[in-house]
Amino acid sequence: MSLLDALPLSRKQILSIVQAEARINVWEGSVRSGKTIASLLRWLHFVSTxxxxxxxxxVGRTRESLYRNIIAPLTNPEIFGDLATQTVANHLAPVATILGRQVHILGANDAKAEPKIRGMTCSGGYVDELTTLPKTFFDQLVARCSVKGAKIFTTTNPDNPGHWVRRDYLKRPAQTRLRSWHFTLDDNPFLDPEYVASLKSTYTGLFYRRNILGHWVQASGAIYDSWDETRHIVRTLPPMVRWLCDSIDYGTTNPYANLLLGLGVDHNLYVVSEYRWDSRAERRKKTDAEYSAARRRWLASVPHPQSTVIGVQPEWTVVDPSAASYIEQLHRDGVHGVTPADNSVLDGIRTTSTLLSAGRLLIHESARGLVEEIPGYSWDDEKSEKGEDAPIKQDDHSCDALRYGVRTTEALWRPHIPTLLEVAA
Incomplete structure (x- = not known):
């Protein structure tokens, strides 16, 4: 494998590549620790033989994420040299050619994905971010790799210690014929020291232990443990260069929360304003049409910071994906840019937590519902004990609206916040 000599690899990377001869081979640990490059080099060697x-x-959580995280690096000559030209893949195509072998490209984001692999006879597989896949799919993949000499190679960041990956596979290496290698951020000696320091300062609490130290730890306590009212709440706002979205957590009996997010000239994200209606406190429910009209009046009354202009038209209106009737109402009322929110709970929380930790997400003091909810936004201990990471579903309406807006518009704001460009890689 000539690339072992050509690429700058750490001793742990080289050892994992040479030793990955088990039926299931797992590279697990912190972000940016070098595990993906090592796993891909071993996968390329396996494909050739x-x-x-x-x-x-x-396999990835989605075909899109697999192309972004794995196929793109494979076709990058700066990483894989001449071998990059031997990976032929059209964006989102279901089949790629790697070293002359046909490889099926699959997404497996929920339990319905399991039939995609059923009926196949496999010689081998590569899985990106194993903890994001349903257990039924991976179990089926293991069963389908029935050709003599078949092997599976996979990477993952740590998750809850009760997660099925750790419980049923990592802790049962003999029974599952598995070998794993644990990587931490400090196992990658080729990262710029300033970048490492920046990355370490970005995460706190749960996400620091998982993404920096590579620990499989249980979620507990406050979700946004870096929250500091003196740091994150502002009285004055800079001019906004983009009005990204208003993001809505819909409620009839529960509160309706709508947050307005803007990108400031200082390259920070701001919650500029909030509209909230608590039907219990107000003793009156609103219809979809009434909420739509109230939203329109609220946005029309929002002043542009440091300007005499009144009224905002955000680029997107991000709505709780379960609120189908309200989404339809907004369409009827001629609202442009309506889209269901990305409701990937942990991804949304992680992205929002990263922004808060880095001081790049600030909230205007007028957003009282959000300001009151954030300190009490906590992990559900009962679900953590079952191996699930989830917030307590209480007093979380503005917090849900926040993660909807932050996560769904990430492609718009991330290029403007340089210190966060590579954090999630």
């Missing part, structure tokens, strides 16, 4: 008589598969 994989047994015939079966199919090869590569």
């Amino acid at each position: 994989a047994p015939r008589g079966g199919e090869l598969v590569m």
